[in-house]
Amino acid sequence: MMFDDVYVLAKGGVCVYSGHPNEIRQHLSQHSASNDVHKDLFPIEELIKYSCLDHNNFQVKNLVQATKTKILDKNSYNLNEETQLVLDGIPNNRVRFSIHSIWILIIRYCYFIRGFQWIHLLIFPLCLLIDGLIMGLIFDPKIALPSGCINLEDDFNNTCARTEQQLTDESDLRTNFAYTVTHLNMFLNLIMLQSALMFSKDFVYFLNEHRNGWYSTGAFYVMKISIEILPLFLIAFLFAYEINIYEVVRPRIYFWIVALFILGAMALQGAGYLLSILATGDFTTLITYFVGLSTFAVMLSNSTSPVHRLHYIYQFLSCLSPFRFVFEALILLEYGFGRCGRKQIQVILYKLHLTHEEDDLFFSILMLVVNIIVYRLLAFLVLWIKSNPYQNRRTRADRILYHHGTLAPSNATIPGLSCHNEFTIHQISI
Incomplete structure (x- = not known):
């Protein structure tokens, strides 16, 4: 309860819960396949029991899907409003000169x-x-x-x-x-x-x-x-x-x-x-x-x-x-x-x-x-x-887009993706 938010992983690195500690019991009640959520146990202990299971477990999959939906619904608006797409990746960090440094x-x-x-x-x-x-x-x-x-x-x-x-x-x-x-x-x-x-x-x-x-x-x-x-x-x-x-x-x-x-x-x-x-x-x-x-x-x-x-x-x-x-x-x-x-x-x-x-x-x-x-x-x-190499990131990204836009189609034929007479499948029985 000292934490503002907790992020719980199950085996395999999948997230089974993300949010405030007060909402763990409600999360388990809504998305748990079994109705055996014990009221006399701490919710985090109940959640840890699920996190000890493998990521292929059906119950774990339900919790992971619910958590993923919650994260995306909660952050979709903030991501679109508070971030900006950069054509050529994230700029490098640069710190100003200071006596303290x-x-x-x-x-x-x-x-x-x-x-x-x-x-x-x-x-x-x-x-x-x-x-x-x-x-x-x-x-x-x-x-x-x-x-x-x-x-x-x-x-x-x-x-x-x-x-x-x-x-x-x-x-x-x-x-x-x-x-x-x-x-x-x-x-x-x-x-x-x-x-x-x-x-x-x-x-x-x-x-x-x-x-x-x-x-x-x-x-x-x-x-x-x-x-x-x-x-x-x-x-x-x-x-x-x-x-x-x-x-x-x-x-x-x-x-x-x-x-x-x-x-x-x-x-x-x-x-x-x-x-x-x-x-x-x-x-x-x-x-x-x-x-x-x-x-x-x-x-x-x-x-x-x-x-x-x-x-x-x-x-x-x-x-x-x-x-x-x-x-x-x-x-x-x-x-x-x-x-x-x-x-x-x-x-x-x-x-x-x-x-x-x-x-x-x-x-x-x-x-x-x-x-x-x-x-x-x-x-x-x-x-x-x-x-501090000079990097005109937008100009470089524009060159990349222009290169892909003017790229001529390839004449190579990939077997299996088009009709090709020479492409055959041989089945060998043992």
Whole structure:
């Protein structure tokens, strides 16, 4: 009696009653073949006795037919008035963007990380920290001391008579250049790979849940970029602390390194999301895309060959490489801004065409922000297109109706449905 309505099934899945509990006794009295409805029993117990019988039972068939007639008579008017025929089926559910959905997803994803995803979330930062420690042991911090400045009047006249100190400084310059390129590529590539692998696992679950209308594409994407930004800040501070050997020559450069690492990693996180969406969860395809994009970004990073010497198409494509702008900003901070005298030039900056220090540093930071916007926005657009396919349902249904309306009759003859001389029935007696 606590229920507003009950729905009772008999063996075989047929319905023997549907309605309010108060009407069970009346239902049994009207449609029961036998008149043995006991008044001293609860009506539901009497009905359950019938429901224990097989669906082929005569009494069960009577109850099923009466219930079916009652349901159809009761709902026929409501169905016609409150529903509308859709030519191509029921539309998919779509949920609007909401902050509440983001908060629920963040809480759920934290539980998911704690139970499963923590392995992938920790293994890449651990690799970065180990890499930073190894590089600190391999490279001598003294490689940051040579300024690489040459005097336009004196040094060009003494190119043949090189002192041992000058040769050592040149070697340290090359080593420091390789040191900067190595730790930069290691950090940015591992961040991009981590983002791509983690997003590829979440992407499959997202498609299933979004198809059911649980939350919007925007809510899922905002949750991802929000929950992965905190570990990024932590690993950037730790890794920059390990590889920072420039504090002696450039005080407070540590915070610049952290800021540049964070900006570059945020851009490459968006690139990792984009690769995962394009790969659609396939690991082999994802790794192929990652190797291709990483090679492209490193080759156009101004660390292998000066960008200003490349074709103008490659110069334009290099603007989409966060590696380039993080590298240029780090080189400017290491060797620019007053390290050379009035009549001196810095060799590395001169070869890389970074002669306007303040303007070049501002341009690098600005382009990192642009890359963040481009890659993250592009990843969201591709995600939205893949998860919300455009379906003009009425146009498709009209095409189907038109196809059936213009379908030509078939010339095939089906035996047994028309006169056909070759169709015979052979009876075999055993």
